[in-house]
Amino acid sequence: METRNSIRPPGPVVIDIENITKEYVMGEEVVRALRGVSLQIRRNEYLAIMGPSGSGKSTLMNMLGCLDTPTSGRYEFNGKNVAEMDDDELAAVRNREIGFVFQTFNLLPRSTSLRNVELPLIYAGINPDRRVERAAQVLADVGLGDRIHHKPNELSGGQRQRVAIARALVNGPSIILADEPTGNLDSKTGEEIMELVENLYQHGNTIILVTHERDIAAHARRTVHLRDGLIEMDHVGFIPELDLPVAR
């Protein structure tokens, strides 16, 4: 994979996290999922977040994706303080700045590919003509130009994930947040999806991968290891010998 070595010059800071913590109350116990994480992510980086179950990986991802706000600490997204945003402002950030790609695709089962991809544009209030045009264009970009009127159950797993990626891209977000994007795919299809992600990176997108698979993390240009709610290691490139074994 020759492209792996080509690190593109990073742009301005998109995500700036400083010493964030997150605590949950579960019954009588307080769970400290994040214990003070600081992280800076620049435009057009390709970052993998790794860590075993319970390391705070999912919590960090929810935080980065603006699905949740930190208990304490500072989180700036494109210079705006996310920690102080209300629900509507968070929804607007999720809509315009973040593209989610999930392990289980999370497409609306009864809607066509086109309709699924249109959805973020609907919530953004884009008018129908421009919306359809844009959605069809992005679907063509991910190689599904001939599948726009198919419903998810008429598509293969790889195709479904492509629809999900198209949906993530359609509003031109600042970051793509992919949570185990190949977890439900066979390895060949998974490689195809990772090639598509690589392609997005080469076209100037910012990618954040959340995974516990080293093969998948190996595609990234920078790796962040989490353990027990803290960043254990943050290094450029993927160094297999330094990489710690992770629990599946």
Next chain:
Amino acid sequence: MIFSEIIKMAWSSLGTNKLRSALTMLGITIGVFSVISVMTAIGALQYSIENGISFLGSNIFQFGKYPANISASGDVQEKFRNRHNITYKQALHYYRLMRDEAREICLKCFGHDIKAQAVYNGVKTTPSLLIVGTNRSFLTANAYTLGYGRNLNDEDVELSRRVIVVGKIIEKRLFPHETPIGKVVRVSGHTYTIVGVLAEKGTAFGQSQDDLCIMPITRFFEDYGEAKRTVNIATQAFTQDTYNRTFDRAIGAMRIARGLRPDQPNDFEVYSNDSLKSAFVNVAGYVRVGAFVISLIALVAAGIGIMNIMLVSVTERTKEIGVRKSIGARSRDILRQFLTEAVFISEAGGVLGIILGIVAGDLLAMWLKVDLIFPYGWAIAGLLVCSAVGIGFGLYPAYRAANLDPIEALRYE
């Protein structure tokens, strides 16, 4: 978010559960149907009663033993049951007192208990004729007109002649090809000579008014007995202007005829077109309130059905809600989406109920031979109530959906 998009989403998600949506809708349909059909039928009836049908001729009031509104409750009826009949003697007394005060005074006695059947030359009518013993004023008092032949006259009554004037149905049945005038028919074992035929009057409340024959009241009593019969007395004032004066004097005359002391209350009823109409309107009012309450209960039940289905739907679609939120749906977008679905079910059910209700109500009105109406007011009220039911019972499920935590919702399987 654009409103048309919300409608589109609601439509497509209802479409995926067609049977469920349809059944939920049906509850609303039934509730709305019950109220609209009753209101349409009653409205049509009332309209024609207020604008067309005359129970009595003009400027006429009538004395009787029972009030017009005989559907009154039990204890009220008890009071009337102990009343003495208005005898022919009393009626004649009244007649003599009032003869110069009124244009027409009609004494009449209905043979509702006699299952009369007319026979001529072996041809029979149905055994459901109404025999009325009366005098010449019957036509005026009951808004009939003479078709041909002659009316009963005073001499017929004085001499208790065996003559009758028959309704159109009897003429058509027994004399399809010849004139009935002068023919002798047998009615319930007695023979009578037909002297006149009434013009066709048509039906009222689904009942024909042309299957009757009238005869001198004196003949009626001779043939069918006087005991246990009460006489009704209709009095027509000379003009509209003298109506009230005639009315007051008639009450006095009636009291004298009935032999009442000044301290005794009237032991008879007096009614007029107005009082008959208002009696009907009273009854109609109760029916309306009843229909309204029943449909209100039905609508509440249907609303609970909607709430139940929407709660199920929210649970089923938790994941979908999570996905929508993750790609930028605000809480209020989710709220609107679910609320729209609830209102949609309720409105669709309501529209169906209104259409069916108006059709059913007007069919009933057609059967009763009254003018059809379109109850705009009730239709609009129905739609508003349906919106209220949809919003009222959809709000809580929609609120639950809108306030789901996106992380939890996404994790839901």
